[in-house]
Amino acid sequence: MKTIARLATALWILAAAAPLCADPPSPALRESEVAFMYASTPEAYKVYGATFVAWGGADTKESVKLHHDLGIRCTGSVWCLTAGAKPLHDDPKLREAVGLDIEGSPIAVPWLFDQVHEGQKSLFGNTNHPAFREHVKANVRKVMAGGADGLHVDDHLGVASPALWYGGGFDDFSLAAFRTYLAAKVDPARLKAAGVEDPAALDYGAFVRRFAKTAEEVKRKGEEIPLFKEWKEFHLEAAASFVEELRAVAAEAAGHPVLLSANACLGNDSHHHVVPRLTHVVCEVWFEAGKGTKSLDGALHAFEAAERLGRPLACTASGHDWAHVKARGAVELARFWIALTYASGQRFMVPHPKKQWCFDDKQGTHWYEAPVEEYAPLYRFVRSSAAVLDGYRTAKEIAVTTPEGIIARPRVKGSAVAIHLVSADYDAEKDRIGPKKDVRLGIRGLPAAVAPAGRMARLLRPGAEPLELPLAVEGDQVTVRVPEAGLWSILAIE
Numbered sequence: 001m002k003t004i005a006r007l008a009t010a011l012w013i014l015a016a017a018a019p020l021c022a023d024p025p026s027p028a029l030r031e032s033e034v035a036f037m038y039a040s041t042p043e044a045y046k047v048y049g050a051t052f053v054a055w056g057g058a059d060t061k062e063s064v065k066l067h068h069d070l071g072i073r074c075t076g077s078v079w080c081l082t083a084g085a086k087p088l089h090d091d092p093k094l095r096e097a098v099g100l101d102i103e104g105s106p107i108a109v110p111w112l113f114d115q116v117h118e119g120q121k122s123l124f125g126n127t128n129h130p131a132f133r134e135h136v137k138a139n140v141r142k143v144m145a146g147g148a149d150g151l152h153v154d155d156h157l158g159v160a161s162p163a164l165w166y167g168g169g170f171d172d173f174s175l176a177a178f179r180t181y182l183a184a185k186v187d188p189a190r191l192k193a194a195g196v197e198d199p200a201a202l203d204y205g206a207f208v209r210r211f212a213k214t215a216e217e218v219k220r221k222g223e224e225i226p227l228f229k230e231w232k233e234f235h236l237e238a239a240a241s242f243v244e245e246l247r248a249v250a251a252e253a254a255g256h257p258v259l260l261s262a263n264a265c266l267g268n269d270s271h272h273h274v275v276p277r278l279t280h281v282v283c284e285v286w287f288e289a290g291k292g293t294k295s296l297d298g299a300l301h302a303f304e305a306a307e308r309l310g311r312p313l314a315c316t317a318s319g320h321d322w323a324h325v326k327a328r329g330a331v332e333l334a335r336f337w338i339a340l341t342y343a344s345g346q347r348f349m350v351p352h353p354k355k356q357w358c359f360d361d362k363q364g365t366h367w368y369e370a371p372v373e374e375y376a377p378l379y380r381f382v383r384s385s386a387a388v389l390d391g392y393r394t395a396k397e398i399a400v401t402t403p404e405g406i407i408a409r410p411r412v413k414g415s416a417v418a419i420h421l422v423s424a425d426y427d428a429e430k431d432r433i434g435p436k437k438d439v440r441l442g443i444r445g446l447p448a449a450v451a452p453a454g455r456m457a458r459l460l461r462p463g464a465e466p467l468e469l470p471l472a473v474e475g476d477q478v479t480v481r482v483p484e485a486g487l488w489s490i491l492a493i494e
Contacts, residue, residue, distance in 0.1 A: 027280075027312050028150075028259050028261075028279035028280040028311075028312055029052065029280050029312040029314060029347060030051075030386070030389075030390045031312075031342070031345055031346075031347070031386075031389040031390050031391070031392060032382055032383060032385065032386035032389040032390050033051050033052050033312075033314065033347045034048055034049050034050050034051050034052070034347075034350065034379050034382055034383060035050070035051070035052040035053065035054045035282075035314045035347055035349045035350065036048075036050055036052070036053045036054065036349060036350045036352065037053075037054060037055045037316055037349040037350070037352055037356070037357075038055055038056065038057045038352055038355060039053050039057025039058060039063065039067075039074070040053075040352065040353060040354070041353075042066070042070060044353050044372065045070055045072060046070070047372055047376045048350050048372075048375075048379045048380070049379055049380055049382075049383040050070070050350065051071070051072060051073065052072060052073050052074070052314070053067060053072060053073070053074040053075060054075060054152060054261065054282045054314045054349060055075070055077055055152050055154070055282055055349075056075050056076050056077020056078075056143060056152050056154075057077070058074030058075060058076060058146060058148045059076050059142065059143045059144075059145070059146055059148070060145070060146040061145075061146040061147060062146070063146060064146040064147050064148050073149040073259075074148050074149055074150075075148050075149060075150040075151060075152045075259070075261070076140070076143030076144045076146070076148045076150075076151055076152070076250070077143060077151070077152040077153075077154055078136055078139045078140050078143060078151065078152070078153055078154065078246065079136075079139070079154045079155060080125065080127055080136055080153060080154065080155050080156055080157070080158040080239075080242070080243075081109060081112075081124065081125060081154065081155030081158070081161075082109055082112065082122045082123055082125045083097075083123075083125050083132065083135055084115070084117075084122060085112075085115050085116050085117035085120045085121060085122045086117040086120070087135075088120050088122070088123060089117045089118055089119075089120035093131045094125075094131060094132065094135060095123075096129075096131065097125065097126050097129035097130075097131035097132035098123040098124060098125060098126050098129075098132075099123070099124035099126050099159040099161075099162040099163070099166075099168045099169060099171065100126075100168060100169075100171045101162070101166065101167045101168045101170065101215035101218070102167055102168075102170050102205060102208055102209060102212065102213070102214065102217075102218050103213075103214060103215060104170070105215075106123045106124075107123060107124045107162045107166050107167075107168045107215075108121040108122060108123055108124075109121075109122045109123065109124055110166075111359065111364075112364075113364060114364030114365060115364075115365075124158075124159060124161065124162045124166075124168065125158060125159070126158070126159045126171055126173065126174070127158025127159050127160075127238070127239060127242050128158075128159055128171065128173045128174045128238055129159075129171065129173050130173070132158075133242065136242075136246065137246065137249050140246050140249045140250050140253065141249065141253045144249075144250045144253035144254045144258070145253055145254075146254075147254045147255055147256070148254060148258070149258065149259055150250075150258050150259025150260060150261060150279070151247065151250035151258055151259070151260055151261075152261045152262070152263070152282055153243050153246060153260070153261070153262040153263070154262075154263045155263060156239060156240075156243050156262035156264060156274055157236070157239045157270070157271070158239050158242065159171075159174065159235065160232075160235035160236050160238065160239040160270075163232065164232055164235065164236075164270060165219070166215065166219065167212075167214070167215030167216065167217075167218035167219045167222075169231070169235055170204075170205040170208070174235070174238075175203065175204055175205055177234070177238060178202075178204055178231065178234050179199050179200055179204075181230070181234040181237070181238075182196070182199035182202065182227070182230065182234075183199045183200060185230075186199070186227075186230055191227075193226075194226035194227050195226065196226075196227070204227070204231065207226075207227075208225055208228075211225045211226075212225065232270075236270060236273040237273060239273070239274065240273045240274040240277055243260070243262055243274050243277060243278075244260075244277045246260075247260045247277075259279045259280065260277070260278050260279050261278055261279065261280050261281060261282040261314075262274050262278055262281065262282070262283075263283045263284070264278070264281050264283055265283055265284070265302075266281060266283060266285075266301075266302040266303075266305040266306055266309070266313060267298065267301035267304075267305050271283075272305070272309065275309045275311050276309070278311055279311070280311055280312045280313070280314065281306060281311050281312070281313045281314070281315075282313075282314045282315070282349075283302075283313070283315055284315065284316055284317065284318045284319070285299045285302045285315040285316070285317060285318065285341075286298035286299065286317075286318050286320075286321070287299050287317050287318070287321045287337050288321070289317070289320070289321040289324035289325060289330065289333060292333065292426045292428045293333070293336055293424040293425075293426040294424075296340070296424075299337070299340065299341070300344070302315065303341070303344040303345065303346050306346055307345065307393075307394055312346070312347070313346040313347065314346070314347040314348075314349050315346060315347070315348060315349065316348065316349045316351075316356075316357075317334070317337055318359075319357050319358050319359025319360075319365070320359060320360060321337075322334075322351075322356055322357060322358040322359075322368050323358040323359060323363070323366070323368075325368065326358050326366075326368040328431070329431060330428075330431050331371065331374045331375075331431065332426070332431045332432055332433055332487075333426060333428075333431060334351060334370075334375070335374070335375065335378060335433075335487060336422070336423075336424070336426060336433060336487065338375070338378050338379075339378065339422045339487050339488035340407065340422050342382055342389065342420075342488075343407070343409040343420030343421075343422050343488065343490075344394075344409055344420075345392065345393070345394060345409075345411060350370075350379060351368070351370030351375050352368075352369075352370055353369060353370055353371075353372050354367075354369055355367050355369075356368040356369070356370050377462050377463055378488070380462075381460075381461075381462035381463070381488075385460055385490060388460065388490055388492045389418070391413045392411035392412060392413045392416075392418055393411060393412060393413070394409075394410075394411055395410040395411055395412040395417065395445075397445045398410035398412070398417065398419075398443065398444070398445040398446060399443070399444045399445055400419055400441055400442070400443050400444075401441065401442040401443075402421070402439065402441060403436060403439055403440070405423060405424055405425035405436065406421055406422070406423055406424070406425075406436060406439060406485060407421070407422045407423075407424050408420070408421055408441070409422070410443075412447070415447040415449040415450055415494075416450070416492070416493070416494045417446060417447065417450055417492070417493040417494070418490050418491070418492050418493075419441070419443070419490070419491040419493070420488070420489070420490050420491075421439070421441075421482070421485050421488070421489040421490070421491065422487065422488050423435070423436060423485060423486060423488075433486070433487050435484050435485060435486040436484070436485045436486075437483070437484055438481060438482075438483060438484075439481070439482040439483075439484075439485045440479060440480075440481050440482075441479065441480050441481075441482065441491070442477045442478075442479055443477055443478045443479070443480070444476065444477045444478075446493065450493045450494060452471075452473075455470075455471045455493070456468045456469065456470055456471070457469050457470075457471055457480055457491050457492060457493045458492040458494075459482060459489055459490070459491055459492075460489065460490040460491075460492060461486060461488070461489045461490075462486075462487070462488060467483070469481065469482065
């Protein structure tokens with residue numbers, strides 16, 4: 001019977017058809033969306049102008065009604081990482097449904113070192129095991145029973161995570177499904193070259209132990225092991241397939257079609273498998289807070305990936321970033337993240353007034369109470385600037401020269417242009433971004449319809465009245481002088 005169950009699971013894992021969300025009819029999130037990460041109070045929603053709750057919290061009919069009455073779309077959330085220390089302690093079936101390494105040992109989640117119940121550690125759940133799959137589905141039914149607009153899947157990789165990075169994924173159900181995957185998707189000539197004549201008879205765990213006998217060896221030698229690339233691809237496809245399956249479970253529980261997001265770390269190719277199956281992405285982005293504004297590649301790559309993959313992003317900073325903000329009171333640095341994200345066409349979720357997740361290696365999980373008065377004005381600016389945010393795309397054809405310390409992000413909608421100016425001139429000691437005076441911009445590549453000399457542009461800034469500024473033509477570029485550029489300005493040329 002176990003063999004039959006494993007074969008059935010293998011078919012379930014690989015049963016995904018074309019992605020359900022391959023071509024969403026319209027963006028799931030507008031560029032001017034103001035999203036909370038977790039549910040909050042009506043008072044906080046109103047101060048910020050909230051339009052969406054992205055990471056769950058609307059689990060009941062009463063909660064969904066509260067959000068809808070405020071004009072806010074909302075979500076339920078489910079966790080594919082682990083069943084949690086207490087459920088694992090209490091339920092032997094869940095203890096069997098965990099990720100195993102090449103030695104047959106369960107794998108603890110490294111960043112949940114502080115989440116222990118009566119000696120039971122938090123172990124990676126096995127999203128290829130029927131018991132854990134049903135555990136996750138039951139949680140989906142619970143959080144979507146109130147009819148929320150969407151489902152968010154947290155740690156969507158499930159057992160693919162230990163398979164990729166911790167020498168894991170070698171349980172019977174994954175091994176059986178891998179045999180099916182090899183037979184269906186891998187060229188027989190490649191299998192033969194790896195020494196596999198019959199994939200249906202392959203025990204890939206035993207095969208791998210010929211090259212690496214411990215989890216540490218698998219981590220070190222993985223790329224040298226035959227078919228290990230296919231092993232990782234299989235696990236990633238299986239994880240993405242399960243997320244898609246959860247969407248159907250969520251829609252049935254909610255009684256209507258639902259939005260679907262996952263905590264997919266954009267910019268990391270391993271996380272991109274799931275993206276075509278989603279309506280949007282909700283994730284953490286690394287801003288490297290300890291380096292101030294001098295190391296932004298992680299964030300900018302995530303924003304570029306969202307645009308390239310065609311899925312809108314609502315993000316927050318990493319737990320380490322927020323731990324830095326909390327420890328140092330670095331509010332202005334966090335305000336910079338918000339401005340840069342919206343200037344790049346994405347959305348930065350509201351720093352939660354009571355429960356913004358922080359993490360560091362000493363304290364583990366802890367929380368930041370983000371001061372509303374510091375952050376809300378930026379979000380009110382987002383809502384009031386919707387006309388120059390919504391529907392605009394990155395304009396690679398437009399080049400903007402700026403003084404040092406000013407980041408320019410040109411965006412277009414038809415012939416309308418919005419040039420976002422974000423100051424990265426950050427003093428970490430004072431936690432301050434100083435305004436720059438008399439900023440001269442040189443602009444090339446403007447649409448002809450908005451380029452003539454004498455045309456006026458509007459300068460929009462948080463907490464200030466719009467300014468009308470004249471454009472001038474100097475040689476092959478259009479120039480404009482901005483009297484003062486603070487944290488974030490938008491130059492609208494229409």
